Amino acid sequence: MMKAYRELSENELLALKEDLNKQYEEAKAKGLKLDMSRGKPSPSQLDMERDFLEIIRSDTNLKTSSGVDCRNYGLLDGIPEAKKLMADMIGVSEDMIIVFGNSSLNIMYDTVARSMLFGVLGSTPWCKLDKVKFLCPVPGYDRHFAITEQFGIEMINIPMTCDGPDMDLVEKYVNEDPAVKGIWCVPKYSNPQGYTYSDETVRRFAALKPAAEDFRIYWDNAYAIHDLYEDRSDQLLEILGECEKMGNADMVYEFVSTSKVTFPGSGISALASSKANLDSIKNTMTIQTIGPDKLNQLRHVLYFKDIDGMKAHMMKHAAIMRPKFEAIEEVLLRELDGLEIGSWTKPNGGYFISFEAMEGCAKEIVSRCKDAGVVLTGAGATYPYKNDPKDSNIRIAPTFPSEEELSIATDLFVLCVKLVSVEKLLQNK
Amino acid sequence: MMKAYRELSENELLALKEDLNKQYEEAKAKGLKLDMSRGKPSPSQLDMERDFLEIIRSDTNLKTSSGVDCRNYGLLDGIPEAKKLMADMIGVSEDMIIVFGNSSLNIMYDTVARSMLFGVLGSTPWCKLDKVKFLCPVPGYDRHFAITEQFGIEMINIPMTCDGPDMDLVEKYVNEDPAVKGIWCVPKYSNPQGYTYSDETVRRFAALKPAAEDFRIYWDNAYAIHDLYEDRSDQLLEILGECEKMGNADMVYEFVSTSKVTFPGSGISALASSKANLDSIKNTMTIQTIGPDKLNQLRHVLYFKDIDGMKAHMMKHAAIMRPKFEAIEEVLLRELDGLEIGSWTKPNGGYFISFEAMEGCAKEIVSRCKDAGVVLTGAGATYPYKNDPKDSNIRIAPTFPSEEELSIATDLFVLCVKLVSVEKLLQNK
Numbered sequence: 001m002m003k004a005y006r007e008l009s010e011n012e013l014l015a016l017k018e019d020l021n022k023q024y025e026e027a028k029a030k031g032l033k034l035d036m037s038r039g040k041p042s043p044s045q046l047d048m049e050r051d052f053l054e055i056i057r058s059d060t061n062l063k064t065s066s067g068v069d070c071r072n073y074g075l076l077d078g079i080p081e082a083k084k085l086m087a088d089m090i091g092v093s094e095d096m097i098i099v100f101g102n103s104s105l106n107i108m109y110d111t112v113a114r115s116m117l118f119g120v121l122g123s124t125p126w127c128k129l130d131k132v133k134f135l136c137p138v139p140g141y142d143r144h145f146a147i148t149e150q151f152g153i154e155m156i157n158i159p160m161t162c163d164g165p166d167m168d169l170v171e172k173y174v175n176e177d178p179a180v181k182g183i184w185c186v187p188k189y190s191n192p193q194g195y196t197y198s199d200e201t202v203r204r205f206a207a208l209k210p211a212a213e214d215f216r217i218y219w220d221n222a223y224a225i226h227d228l229y230e231d232r233s234d235q236l237l238e239i240l241g242e243c244e245k246m247g248n249a250d251m252v253y254e255f256v257s258t259s260k261v262t263f264p265g266s267g268i269s270a271l272a273s274s275k276a277n278l279d280s281i282k283n284t285m286t287i288q289t290i291g292p293d294k295l296n297q298l299r300h301v302l303y304f305k306d307i308d309g310m311k312a313h314m315m316k317h318a319a320i321m322r323p324k325f326e327a328i329e330e331v332l333l334r335e336l337d338g339l340e341i342g343s344w345t346k347p348n349g350g351y352f353i354s355f356e357a358m359e360g361c362a363k364e365i366v367s368r369c370k371d372a373g374v375v376l377t378g379a380g381a382t383y384p385y386k387n388d389p390k391d392s393n394i395r396i397a398p399t400f401p402s403e404e405e406l407s408i409a410t411d412l413f414v415l416c417v418k419l420v421s422v423e424k425l426l427q428n429k
Numbered sequence: 430m431m432k433a434y435r436e437l438s439e440n441e442l443l444a445l446k447e448d449l450n451k452q453y454e455e456a457k458a459k460g461l462k463l464d465m466s467r468g469k470p471s472p473s474q475l476d477m478e479r480d481f482l483e484i485i486r487s488d489t490n491l492k493t494s495s496g497v498d499c500r501n502y503g504l505l506d507g508i509p510e511a512k513k514l515m516a517d518m519i520g521v522s523e524d525m526i527i528v529f530g531n532s533s534l535n536i537m538y539d540t541v542a543r544s545m546l547f548g549v550l551g552s553t554p555w556c557k558l559d560k561v562k563f564l565c566p567v568p569g570y571d572r573h574f575a576i577t578e579q580f581g582i583e584m585i586n587i588p589m590t591c592d593g594p595d596m597d598l599v600e601k602y603v604n605e606d607p608a609v610k611g612i613w614c615v616p617k618y619s620n621p622q623g624y625t626y627s628d629e630t631v632r633r634f635a636a637l638k639p640a641a642e643d644f645r646i647y648w649d650n651a652y653a654i655h656d657l658y659e660d661r662s663d664q665l666l667e668i669l670g671e672c673e674k675m676g677n678a679d680m681v682y683e684f685v686s687t688s689k690v691t692f693p694g695s696g697i698s699a700l701a702s703s704k705a706n707l708d709s710i711k712n713t714m715t716i717q718t719i720g721p722d723k724l725n726q727l728r729h730v731l732y733f734k735d736i737d738g739m740k741a742h743m744m745k746h747a748a749i750m751r752p753k754f755e756a757i758e759e760v761l762l763r764e765l766d767g768l769e770i771g772s773w774t775k776p777n778g779g780y781f782i783s784f785e786a787m788e789g790c791a792k793e794i795v796s797r798c799k800d801a802g803v804v805l806t807g808a809g810a811t812y813p814y815k816n817d818p819k820d821s822n823i824r825i826a827p828t829f830p831s832e833e834e835l836s837i838a839t840d841l842f843v844l845c846v847k848l849v850s851v852e853k854l855l856q857n858k
Contacts, residue, residue: 054487071694072470106718117545117556127554146716289535290531290688295694296695
């Protein structure tokens with residue numbers, strides 16, 4: 001058991017600093033070039049799916065069960081077989097699904113853009129309002145925040161707990177302020193902490209009584225089936241059903257995709273929502289597009305056959321990813337346990353580990369890592385306006401580098417955490 | 430040579446009407462079910478490309494020339510090889526290209542939506558303006574008009590000639606009215622007439638001096654390489670270069686796609702424009718999407734290799750489509766020549782024939798055809814607000830039905846043209 005840094009004397013800290021600095025200069029001299037910044041599958045994950053690309057052959061039946069030729073125009077909302085598959089990923093009925101193209105981010109963006117331009121089920125278009133606000137559980141996903149920022153929507157931080165967002169605050173804002181039109185959620189294996197919302201959290205979401213008729217929950221179920229372990233996967237209560245029970249059937253847009261099931265650039269994505277919401281969206285879509293790539297939907301259906309096939313496939317991803325998560329956790333535990341200069345999450349799934357440094361240290365840690373050749377997600381990226389008020393959160397993305405690279409990168413990371421923490425403690429002496 | 434209907438006496442017309450009515454009732458009794466409504470490739474065209482779907486094999490190199498793995502995230506604006514291919518389709522440089530997903534309509538929609546929400550290169554967002562107007566050459570493409578109608582943009586009809594839109598009118602509106610922000614153009618093998626803009630028309634476009642700084646030409650080059658004949662293809666002057674020469678480099682958004690080269694649902698599309706326009710669009714796109722499906726771009730590159738491969742392929746499409754166009758033209762000529770109750774276009778490419786009936790007859794002709802089992806594009810669809818002021822234009826889409834079906838459908842069509850024209854002439858007696 002190591003001694004907490006804050007219990008060290010100034011002299012001890014100075015000696016430690018000198019030693020850490022020497023180690024840092026040695027590490028820097030190695031000329032590393034490693035990237036732990038993005039939730040990107042590794043080449044070995046992608047290589048598992050080479051046969052996915054050959055699944056359509058010259059004799060493959062290219063018609064849907066409803067008789068539509070997947071090569072031609074038609075079926076704006078996706079092929080029935082793909083609806084079923086995507087519905088099963090999140091446990092809803094297939095008639096609550098529209099299947100889109102390769103980017104669920106694009107669905108989210110368009111959903112907000114549509115609300116800006118046309119309103120929501122007859123409400124005033126948001127671009128005509130003086131003020132629109134979104135709640136943002138923090139730390140959270142930078143690309144969510146980038147969308148709302150681009151549209152000039154005011155973002156309000158809501159602290160995350162291991163059960164989900166602080167629901168007292170959520171209820172207060174949503175139920176009292178009609179300018180609050182949405183909340184960004186990654187309810188399972190949240191980005192970056194890997195937390196899964198508890199049943200109580202989901203039920204409290206479903207029981208909201210929004211002051212705004214056009215308030216919606218943006219439920220980005222990005223890691224719905226992205227477990228790391230076969231025997232301990234988090235369970236997320238299905239929200240659309242809960243909302244319906246509470247008379248809030250229209251309150252959720254749920255997003256899901258296969259970007260991290262098949263290929264990040266060539267997956268398929270889907271929106272799940274109530275009939276009223278879907279009908280309204282289809283009314284716009286019929287003007288916006290000729291529809292999604294149905295052949296790529298068909299590839300998914302042929303490759304996985306059903307949700308069981310898809311889930312079995314996810315265990316192959318897990319087998320590649322799990323050792324990477326564990327390698328990082330091992331280094332963090334070995335090097336930082338007891339020092340009280342940082343804490344980290346130990347998720348059962350998803351793509352990230354969240355590291356909480358001492359206040360005021362995150363930017364400097366990321367910067368030192370970068371100078372020594374290891375790129376992390378920018379500090380602050382997990383907060384709206386890239387502004388982490390405590391400057392303490394760092395997102396670690398273990399999936400892309402090899403295990404060997406990860407181990408080197410994490411060694412450097414903990415070294416920088418120690419060094420920056422010591423400097424911080426010395427400043428405060 | 431047949432006698433013009435308008436020279437027939439009332440009694441001759443009455444006798445003719447009786448005879449035509451009898452023929453119509455007989456046709457109706459056949460219980461036809463044919464569709465000439467949409468510009469849709471036929472199954473035999475799609476079957477030509479079965480091997481396209483197998484072009485990526487287990488040993489295919491999936492990296493771009495720039496080293497990016499097409500399966501993973503990255504390359505928001507498309508793979509370099511696909512940029513080159515799409516650039517060559519329209520004769521521009523590849524650095525003027527962003528390659529998108531499967532729907533060029535989606536690019537157009539998003540381009541207008543972006544202007545509504547954010548303005549154009551720093552101009553006032555259109556949603557903040559009292560009035561935005563678009564010029565619409567007529568007859569034109571219904572899906573263009575649907576976009577501008579959805580955004581509440583006022584549409585102004587501009588008559589088409591066989592050289593393109595009436596440029597005197599275009600110049601008047603664009604150069605004098607700052608509310609005019611755009612014009613929809615299908616410059617080659619226009620939808621529905623199959624006209625190609627003359628060099629002079631293109632040069633006059635390039636020489637516009639728009640009253641609005643955010644005026645743009647929406648140049649939907651949907652049929653850029655869609656010739657029906659090897660030896661008589663229309664030539665379209667490349668507009669981006671012309672505009673640059675005239676100091677109007679930012680004035681054009683050009684759209685192109687392979688929807689009718691490979692598959693309607695699974696092609697790729699591109700936007701060509703100036704660097705300033707592309708940079709601005711990429712700034713929004715980086716928030717909107719993780720990028721297009723790069724594997725499908727790669728399929729196109731591997732399948733066609735280069736523009737020559739693509740053009741050779743288009744001749745195979747032409748071999749299937751040409752007899753269909755000619756079958757319709759043959760019936761129209763045989764049955765209607767000299768009657769002076771309709772005229773029609775004889776395009777060298779594209780997907781449509783445009784039929785001009787006597788004033789006030791189009792709706793009734795389409796309705797009679799429908800009652801007898803032949804679906805045509807709705808009369809009026811080729812005009813903004815579905816309002817053809819003369820009720821005379823009918824779009825014929827020859828590609829989807831088989832030749833045999835087409836011949837039956839066209840026989841019914843000319844019968845309905847005759848019948849409705851006779852009734853109209855009798856009304857006026």
